[in-house]
Amino acid sequence: MAKNTIKGNAIPKHIAIIMDGNGRWAKARLRPRSYGHKKGVDRMIGLMEHAFDLGVDYITVYALSTENLRRPQKELDGLFELIRTRFLDCMRKVCARGARLRIIGERALLPADVQEILAQSEDETKHFTGKGINVALAYGSRAEIVRAANLAVEKGETLTEERLSELLYTGGQPDPDLIIRTGKEVRLSNFLLWQAAYAELYFSDKMFPEFSDSDLDEAIAYFSSKTRRYGKTDEQIEKGE
Ligand code: IPE
Numbered sequence: 001m002a003k004n005t006i007k008g009n010a011i012p013k014h015i016a017i018i019m020d021g022n023g024r025w026a027k028a029r030l031r032p033r034s035y036g037h038k039k040g041v042d043r044m045i046g047l048m049e050h051a052f053d054l055g056v057d058y059i060t061v062y063a064l065s066t067e068n069l070r071r072p073q074k075e076l077d078g079l080f081e082l083i084r085t086r087f088l089d090c091m092r093k094v095c096a097r098g099a100r101l102r103i104i105g106e107r108a109l110l111p112a113d114v115q116e117i118l119a120q121s122e123d124e125t126k127h128f129t130g131k132g133i134n135v136a137l138a139y140g141s142r143a144e145i146v147r148a149a150n151l152a153v154e155k156g157e158t159l160t161e162e163r164l165s166e167l168l169y170t171g172g173q174p175d176p177d178l179i180i181r182t183g184k185e186v187r188l189s190n191f192l193l194w195q196a197a198y199a200e201l202y203f204s205d206k207m208f209p210e211f212s213d214s215d216l217d218e219a220i221a222y223f224s225s226k227t228r229r230y231g232k233t234d235e236q237i238e239k240g241e
């Protein structure tokens with residue numbers, strides 16, 4: 001769907017993307033999985049730029065789950081090498097639009113030099129406010145919730161929904177309005193389970209490296225066609241109650 005068919009007021013503030021299908025995309029082209037991941041990084045940057053152009057404020061991408069750390073070491077080494085060689089440049093390029101970068105996940109599980117690169121990228125963008133990019137690495141939503149709960153326990157606090165939200169890695173940010181998953185699977189795979197409570201979910205059969213800017217437009221058009229009732233009736237929503 002063309003960009004100009006999307007109503008300005010219907011642009012999601014926060015889009016989260018489960019970037020799945022890199023390996024299958026490469027395999028179908030008789031290329032190694034690492035080639036799929038490389039193409040996936042290029043597409044990730046393109047989609048982030050396109051989303052910011054459309055007026056999206058926050059973008060969260062699922063790049064590596066805690067469970068993915070059980071993949072063969074060779075594949076993991078390839079992914080870490082991509083971070084070493086591409087991450088700083090890529091993030092400088094997109095964050096130049098005024099976006100603050102946050103790495104969400106259990107970063108201590110990543111190699112020490114990779115952790116340093118991530119910290120440096122975050123540091124370079126820490127003065128930006130209003131727009132944000134979250135890159136989920138060694139991320140698991142259940143672990144994130146348990147971590148937040150334990151932070152409250154350590155402080156002797158009683159949790160409320162608002163306080164738990166604040167203690168998550170995404171604390172202070174709006175919840176995702178739209179969660180997109182590429183790669184044909186219809187599941188969340190331990191991604192933003194708490195934050196997804198009222199997100200619209202969009203599943204694409206396309207593998208991530210082939211998910212184009214116009215595919216993102218289509219996902220946003222789907223989002224804008226939905227009425228978000230938050231438990232109320234259509235009549236209440238029409239009256240603005
Ligand atoms: C998603 O693509 C990226 C990561 C999990 C790192 P996959 O690597 O899961 O690709 P498929 O699902 O095997 O095609």
Ligand code: IPE
Pocket residue numbers: 018019020021062063064065068185187189
């Ligand atoms: C989800 O994809 C994680 C990322 C995209 C980083 P997976 O390929 O790991 O998901 P499952 O294992 O098929 O659920």
Ligand code: MG
Pocket residue numbers: 020021183
């Ligand atoms: Mg997969």
